[in-house]
Amino acid sequence: MQLDHVVFGYGDRAPVLDGVDLELEPGTVTALVEPSGSGKTTVTRLIARFWDANQGAVRIGGVDVKDLSDEYRAAQLSLVFQDAYLFNESLRENIALGDPDASESEVLHAAELAQVTPIAERIPGGWDGSVGEGGKLLSGGDRQRVSIARALLKKAPILLLDEAIAALDRPYALPSSRCEAKSRCPSLSIRPKPSPTPTASRSLSTAASPRSVLIRSCSPATRATPPSGPAASKPSSGSLAAVM
Known part of the structure; x- marks a missing residue:
């Protein structure tokens, strides 16, 4: 996966990304650590082609997206977003969206890896209990765990984590087997630039241990605010499942 001299800006505003080069090899885990609003989420959106770069190229397997x-x-x-969106279906069905052909044991295994089992044990209906529209019946941390389970079940070659553990109430380590055992996928973990506090320092170690950490500062002129409107509208079940 590669970003080759990528330039991107929202509308007429100054570029959020200006000549960014990034290359991720199979089997690697990379953390992109920057201040809030500096374009970390934009990188994941360009890789997924939610938007196209103004200049430069984004490539997967050497091919322009x-x-x-x-x-x-x-x-x-x-993809696992900071604001995980769940559908008004059961806990089991929300995880199974990652791979509709997965067996029951595979769904439960992904749930166990993401520490979702305790959620099923306490909500009414257990695995068949509804999480509500948008996952409103679960906490933010619980929604993120379900979203992580969905991503693990999918077994896609590339895993993008956009502050995916920000709402968790206790440390969570992404299973190393997800990438390292099979050496099949580059992973990009998006995290806010930590402040020099014990809590912030611990947060950097809660996802899979990165083999490289990219830290980039930016001036206020390059801070990003994703646009509102159709691009930010609520996705349908089918469209969201495709990228989870």
Whole structure:
């Protein structure tokens, strides 16, 4: 996965990303650590082709994402967002969206890896209990765990984590087997630049231990605010499942 001299800005505002180069090899885990609003989430959106770069190229497997079909590109990516969205279905069904053909044991295994089992043990209906529209019946941390389980179940070659553990109430380590045992996927973990406090320092170690950490500062002029409107509208079940 590669970003080659990528430039991107929202509308007429100054570029959020200006000449960014990034290359992730199979089997590697990379953490992108920057101040809030500096374009970390934008990087994941460009890789998933929610938007196109103004200049430069974003490539998966050496091929520009613009030249990949939507179906193929979606199959290559598992995304976990900071604001995890769940559907008004059961806990089990929300996880199974990652791979509708997965067996019951595979769904439960992914749930166990993401520490979702305790959630099933306490909500009414257990695995068949509804999480409510948007996951409103669960806490923010619980929604993130379900979203992580969904991504692990999908087994896509590339895993993108956009502050995916920000709402968790206790440390969580992404299973190392997800990437390291099979050496099949580059993973990009997006995290806010930590302040020099014990809590912030611990947060950097809660995902899979990164083999490289990229820390980039930016001036206020390059801070990003994703646009509102259609691009930020609530996705349908089918469209969201495709990139999870």
